[in-house]
Structure formats: structure tokens, C-alpha cells
Amino acid sequence: MNxxxxxRHALACLITCWGGTCQADVDNHDNSPIEFDGSGFFSLxxxxxxxxxxxxxxxxxxxxxxxDYAQTGVYTGKSGLQWQPDSKLGLQxxxxxxxxxxxxxxxxxxxxxxxxxxxxxxxxGNYRINDALTLQLGRKRLPMFYNSDAQDIGYALPWTHLxxxxxxxxxxxxxxANLTWNKPLDNGWHLVANLLAGAETVKESGYWKIxxxxxxxxxxxxxxxxxxxxxxxxxxxETRLVYIQSKTSSRNVTGSWNGTTYGIGIETDxxxxxxxxxxxxxxxxxxDNWLLKSEFIHINRPGANxxxxxxxxxxxxxxxxxxxxxxxxxxxxxxxxxxxxxxxxAHATTAFTLRYEVDTSSAVKIQIDDQHDNSGSNWSPKYxxxxxxxxxxxxxx
Amino acid sequence: xxxxxxxxxxxxxxxxxxxxxxxxxxxxxxxxxxxxxHNPINHLSREQVADIYMGRVTTLPGxxxxxPLDLPASSAERETFYNExxxxxxxxxxxxxxxxxxxxxxxxxxxxxxxxxxxxxASAKPGVIAYLDEDSLDxxxxxxxxxx
Numbered sequence: 001m002n003x004x005x006x007x008r009h010a011l012a013c014l015i016t017c018w019g020g021t022c023q024a025d026v027d028n029h030d031n032s033p034i035e036f037d038g039s040g041f042f043s044l045x046x047x048x049x050x051x052x053x054x055x056x057x058x059x060x061x062x063x064x065x066x067x068d069y070a071q072t073g074v075y076t077g078k079s080g081l082q083w084q085p086d087s088k089l090g091l092q093x094x095x096x097x098x099x100x101x102x103x104x105x106x107x108x109x110x111x112x113x114x115x116x117x118x119x120x121x122x123x124x125g126n127y128r129i130n131d132a133l134t135l136q137l138g139r140k141r142l143p144m145f146y147n148s149d150a151q152d153i154g155y156a157l158p159w160t161h162l163x164x165x166x167x168x169x170x171x172x173x174x175x176x177a178n179l180t181w182n183k184p185l186d187n188g189w190h191l192v193a194n195l196l197a198g199a200e201t202v203k204e205s206g207y208w209k210i211x212x213x214x215x216x217x218x219x220x221x222x223x224x225x226x227x228x229x230x231x232x233x234x235x236x237x238e239t240r241l242v243y244i245q246s247k248t249s250s251r252n253v254t255g256s257w258n259g260t261t262y263g264i265g266i267e268t269d270x271x272x273x274x275x276x277x278x279x280x281x282x283x284x285x286x287x288d289n290w291l292l293k294s295e296f297i298h299i300n301r302p303g304a305n306x307x308x309x310x311x312x313x314x315x316x317x318x319x320x321x322x323x324x325x326x327x328x329x330x331x332x333x334x335x336x337x338x339x340x341x342x343x344x345x346a347h348a349t350t351a352f353t354l355r356y357e358v359d360t361s362s363a364v365k366i367q368i369d370d371q372h373d374n375s376g377s378n379w380s381p382k383y384x385x386x387x388x389x390x391x392x393x394x395x396x397x
Numbered sequence: 398x399x400x401x402x403x404x405x406x407x408x409x410x411x412x413x414x415x416x417x418x419x420x421x422x423x424x425x426x427x428x429x430x431x432x433x434x435h436n437p438i439n440h441l442s443r444e445q446v447a448d449i450y451m452g453r454v455t456t457l458p459g460x461x462x463x464x465p466l467d468l469p470a471s472s473a474e475r476e477t478f479y480n481e482x483x484x485x486x487x488x489x490x491x492x493x494x495x496x497x498x499x500x501x502x503x504x505x506x507x508x509x510x511x512x513x514x515x516x517x518x519a520s521a522k523p524g525v526i527a528y529l530d531e532d533s534l535d536x537x538x539x540x541x542x543x544x545x
Contacts, residue, residue: 184448396491
């Protein structure tokens with residue numbers, strides 16, 4: 001994610017206040033016009049490739065397991081433990097203007113997948129219009145998926161990494177505005193509706209490095225982002241509908257891996273805008289310590305040769321401090337406009353996760369992913385099958 | 398007419414009652430939700446308390462901004478309180494707030510060290526609500542809801 005100097009400066013102020021005496025407590029309510037709050041999270045995740053399709057795919061030694069498309073988090077065929085793809089550290093600072101409806105929040109995240117580079121993930125002003133309506137302006141997460149907002153908070157997730165078949169797309173944040181309407185209904189039901197508008201530019205997209213090689217540089221623009229999501233929930237059931245549309249364009253600057261070398265890159269203009277529509281549905285249950293998670297997404301780019309579809313279904317059980325979960329995730333692209341059906345990308349993963357609640361701020365998880373590459377014979381890059389073991393320690397503070 | 402219980406059954410019931418009385422924790426008093434005496438509201442339902450503590454509602458009836466307070470994570474009252482109003486454990490609540498607070502959807506209740514701090518802040522700040530063991534009540538706060 002690219003971040004602006006002014007944004008880094010503003011966040012530095014927040015983080016400065018984060019360290020030390022600014023931890024929020026009720027004392028700050030008494031007289032201070034500004035209350036500071038600091039918090040953070042980290043995930044320390046180690047992975048070991050157990051088996052899979054050997055070979056060199058897209059300038060990478062395989063077996064390969066892509067755990068995070070947007071950040072180029074890839075477990076490769078090298079021996080030993082791999083710490084980089086899913087380890088991360090995040091810090092969040094907030095300034096709350098006491099007795100006013102305004103607050104300012106920023107969050108930076110350093111990821112192993114990006115060699116520890118610090119990125120600005122969130123920086124937004126919050127204006128509470130009334131008890132039901134909240135307006136936020138700034139940089140936020142694009143809410144394509146149920147777990148988009150919380151995708152970095154390992155402690156809040158049941159997995160060592162999100163199911164990559166579903167949670168993998170080229171943009172994850174946006175700059176703009178969103179308006180949230182929060183309405184408690186009768187009998188314990190709640191309705192939350194969220195409208196958003198904005199734009200995003202991703203320099204050197206991590207997503208396209210997966211498809212064009214680790215040294216590729218592709219810049220991506222999403223303009224005229226418009227959309228919203230609707231959440232309807234009670235104590236044990238949560239349903240979510242999402243629709244987002246935008247214009248997209250990109251430029252391939254440093255060329256793609258062609259099997260031998262990267263093509264010669266020339267910094268060109270962005271391609272003409274193309275339209276895309278994103279449709280999502282999630283249906284989750286948490287009742288009597290049984291957990292069911294399901295989510296579906298369809299991404300339609302009318303001018304593209306393939307349409308994207310992805311699903312997950314997971315079932316788990318909370319047994320004291322333990323939580324086993326079985327997850328199936330699937331992605332496939334469907335040919336359109338006369339595209340070659342054998343050039344279809346498709347893969348599926350079955351994962352078993354065991355989570356242990358160490359205390360009320362940390363958890364340990366162990367997960368085995370069994371990925372099958374179901375892509376067509378003409379699809380490239382073909383990463384193949386992979387069986388991966390990951391172990392994580394997640395903490396919030 | 399046949400006696401409803403035999404002598405042995407009477408003895409068994411008496412022993413069971415004695416065991417219950419002995420095993421019941423000495424501090425099994427009710428948990429109450431309180432606010433300052435100057436606050437005009439006199440009652441909150443369990444659902445209203447849950448909505449405020451889960452960040453779904455940010456004002457009290459009448460429009461005052463709600464300031465929910467938590468006791469420390471290690472306190473038995475906190476575990477009991479969340480179990481009573483949400484059916485979730487303290488760890489589940491922590492995970493819920495991790496998700497909410499890092500994603501711009503709300504901030505968790507402020508934490509205070511003890512029941513006496515709760516009473517102090519409830520007296521000083523309009524909008525404060527908190528939970529207490531009934532035995533800790535005094536004239537500085539009033540009860541909005543009894544939980545157990």
C-alpha cells in the first residue's frame with residue numbers, strides 16, 4: 001500500500017502518544033479535551049512445507065502455497081521453517097476529542113511478507129452524527145469480505161491465515177468516505193448498513209507478483225468505488241450481503257516472468273478503465289459452542305475473459321479453551337467471451353485448525369492446509385498441489 | 398392416605414439441602430448494573446445493557462452519552478457479567494472487541510481497578526454505567542438492573 005508523507009506524519013503523532021502514559025483509562029474523561037488510546041496486535045507464524053508438486057513455477061521454487069495474495073505471502077519449497085508469509089505486527093493510535101462526536105484513528109502494519117516494511121493501513125476521521133449514524137473519512141479497509149476489516153488481527157480469527165481461495169484480490173484498502181447506520185431491532189436483532197465511496201491506487205501490486213513473478217511491478221487503480229454492505233445479526237446468527245463496483249485499470253511496468261526472464265518493462269499509461277462488480281454473501285452461526293462459517297463471492301468484469309467465483313465453508317466447535325475447525329475453500333474462474341476453458345484457474349484447500357486460548361489476549365493455533373490445483377492444462381502459472389503446516393502465536397495488546 | 402415421602406426420602410432431601418447450603422459460595426450475591434444517583438434514568442433492560450456494553454448503542458435513554466465501565470479481566474464479576482448478558486466468555490468478548498476496535502467499529506468499555514472506582518466515577522460523570530456485586534452498593538449509586 002502506498003502511503004503519503006502527511007499521512008505518515010499524522011500517524012507518527014498518534015503512535016508517539018501511543019507509547020507510555022496515553023493508554024486510555026477513565027481518568028482521561030475528567031478534564032482533558034483530547035483522550036489518547038493505543039493498542040496493537042501481532043502474529044508470529046511459522047510454516048513448514050510438508051509435500052506437494054515440485055518444480056519451478058513463476059520464478060519460485062515449489063511446492064508453493066499462496067497464503068496472502070494481496071501481500072505476496074507465499075510459502076515455497078525451501079526447507080526449514082518459513083516465518084515471513086503470515087507474521088505481522090500492527091500498532092493503532094486514536095485521538096478522541098472528549099465530549100465531541102469526533103475522533104481520529106490510524107493503524108500501521110509491518111509484515112514479514114513485505115520484508116518488514118511498515119504500511120499505513122488505516123487513517124480516518126470519525127464523526128458520530130447521532131446514535132445510529134457514523135461518518136468516516138480517510139483511508140480504510142475495503143469491505144469486500146466478511147473478515148476484510150479484521151484480516152490482520154490473527155487473534156480475532158480462527159485460522160493461522162485466511163482461506164486464500166476467497167481472501168485474495170488486488171486491492172484491500174481505499175481512500176474515501178463511508179456512512180454506517182447501526183440500528184438495534186426488536187428481539188435482539190441488529191441491522192448495520194454501510195455505504196462507501198472512494199478510490200485506490202496500488203503501487204507494485206502484491207497480487208500481480210503472484211501471477212507475473214516476484215520481481216514484476218504492476219500498478220493498479222480502482223476508481224469510482226461505490227458500494228455497501230448490509231449486516232443482519234442476533235446473538236448467534238450473522239448474515240452479510242455486500243455489493244461493490246468500480247472502474248479498474250492497470251499498467252505492467254517491469255514485465256512478467258516468461259519462464260526464463262522478466263520481459264522488458266516500460267512505464268506506460270494505465271489501461272483504459274474497465275468495469276467490475278463484486279457480489280458477496282456470508283452466513284455465520286455461533287450457537288451452543290458450535291461454529292459454522294460460510295461465505296461466497298462473485299467478481300464480474302464484463303470485459304474480461306473469465307469470471308471469478310470463490311466459496312468457503314467451515315465448521316468448528318468450542319471445547320473449553322480449545323477450538324478445532326475444519327475449513328473447505330474453493331476458487332475457480334469461469335470462461336467467458338469465448339475464452340479457452342483449459343486456461344481456467346481453479347484451486348481448493350481443505351484445512352484443519354486447532355486453536356487454543358492461552359489467555360484473554362492471546363491464542364496459539366496449529367493448522368494443516370491441503371491444497372489442490374485444479375487449473376486447466378493451459379493455465380499458467382501452475383503452482384500445483386501443496387500440503388502445509390503452520391503454527392501461530394497471536395496476541396492483542 | 399399414603400405419606401408423600403418415606404423417612405429415608407425425607408433424610409435424603411434434608412442432606413441434599415444441607416449440602417447445597419454448605420457448598421453454595423458465601424459471596425453468591427446478585428450482580429447489579431448501576432449509575433450515578435444524579436442520572437435521570439431509573440431502569441435498563443438486560444438487552445439495553447448488552448447493547449451498550451457491546452458497543453451497539455452509545456447513548457443512554459434520554460440521549461446522554463453512555464460510558465460503560467469494566468472491572469479488571471481477572472475479576473469474577475466481569476466473567477459473570479458477560480456470561481449473564483451475552484452468554485459469552487471473557488475470552489470471546491476480548492476477541493469481539495479486538496475485531497471491533499481495530500476495525501473502526503467501536504471502542505471497548507473503559508477499565509477501572511475496583512468497585513470503589515466505579516462508584517467514584519459514577520458519582521462524578523453523567524452517563525457512567527457499571528456492574529457491581531450487590532454487597533458493594535452504597536448511597537452513591539442506584540441500581541438500573543439486577544442480573545442474578
